[in-house]
Amino acid sequence: MTNKVLIAGASGVVGASAVEAYLAAGWDVVALSRRAPEVDSTRPFQHLPCDLRDAASSKAALAALAGVTHVVYAALFEQPGLIAGWQDAEQMRTNLAMLDHCLTPLLANPANCIAHVSLLQGTKAYGIHLHPMPIPARERAPRDPHPNFYWLQEDWLREAANRHGFGWTILRPQLILGRAHGVAMNLIPVLGAYAAICRETGQPFGFPGGISYVWEAVDARLLANVFVWASNTEAAHGQHYNVTNGDVFEWRNLWPAIADALGVEPGPDAPLPMAEFLPAQAAVWDRIVARHGLRRVSIDALLGESHHYADFCFAYGATTPPPPAFVSAIKLRRAGFAEVCDTEDTFVHWIRDFQRRGVLPGR
Structure with missing residues (x-):
């Protein structure tokens, strides 16, 4: 069976490089985003226009997809002004709803066979926007006790994975370029x-x-290659990984x-x-x-x-x-x-x- 990945947020900083990386690796790619991603690859891919904030249109767009085996979820909602929104409860609920609107139609369709989902977090998982964090921050640390859409999405994903039997990997990059x-x-x-x-x-x-x-910092191309690696590496399933350039x-x-x-x-x-x-x-x-x-x-x-x-x-x-x-990237190495x-x-x-x-x- 040919691997077919759906990349949510495909026109973003992370998503566009992910499209390139999966195309280079020979995968079939569905790029889900409001605007088409700009890539250099000449290999064809499917662009699926969609605003994941809208439940009905998301369901209509995604319900007809067939053969999807993997998902890279790099979609993100941020409020105008950015920084204040990091602690806003409505923004957190919106990001949770978007993940739900993306994955639920895919999982409900028997024409798909989802084997693995990759999810994106970051150093706000360690509370860097609120307080000093451990140096270096390690993935094995207990969950930092603060409201964060990361935790909402992760808990949703874990529960869905248990019900549907797919693997997952969560990446925590630094500043992405x-x-x-x-x-x-x-x-x-x-x-x-x-x-x-x-x-x-x-x-x-x-x-x-x-x-x-x-x-x-981390180059979006390197991060995209981690997504491809995680999709292909069973030992990476059920794991969190910090990701940096290495310097x-x-x-x-x-x-x-x-x-x-x-x-x-x-x-x-x-x-x-x-x-x-x-x-x-x-x-x-x-x-x-x-x-x-x-x-x-x-x-x-x-x-x-x-x-x-x-x-x-x-x-x-x-x-x-x-x-x-x-952050320590030793676990990934x-x-x-x-x-x-x-x-x-x-x-x-x-x-x-x-x-x-x-x-x-x-x-």
């Missing part, structure tokens, strides 16, 4: 827009955040490579809230788009909610370092997945990808 724009959390379009506006207006391209700190970074040390890829000179620190600055530069961005012959993507459509995420990631306004957020990435290369790769596709101006 990838292809998609107009999404909740991708720093590449933020960095690209900021650099282009600095160049257009004659401002120095200085780091806009707060105090120095050290962090980890660490500090923004000011990374800044010269980011500036070079974007074709600007790095300047001195320039604390600036991206959430306020970038939307106010809409007319400047439109001028840049016209001058460089870029895709006609407005600043709002480029950023999504990622400018709010940038202020969080850059520690804008912070005078003391944020709590350290390091010991389980057999040994791929790593250089984080500087990750930033440069995705910047150049945005430039190649005409979303950001070239150097």
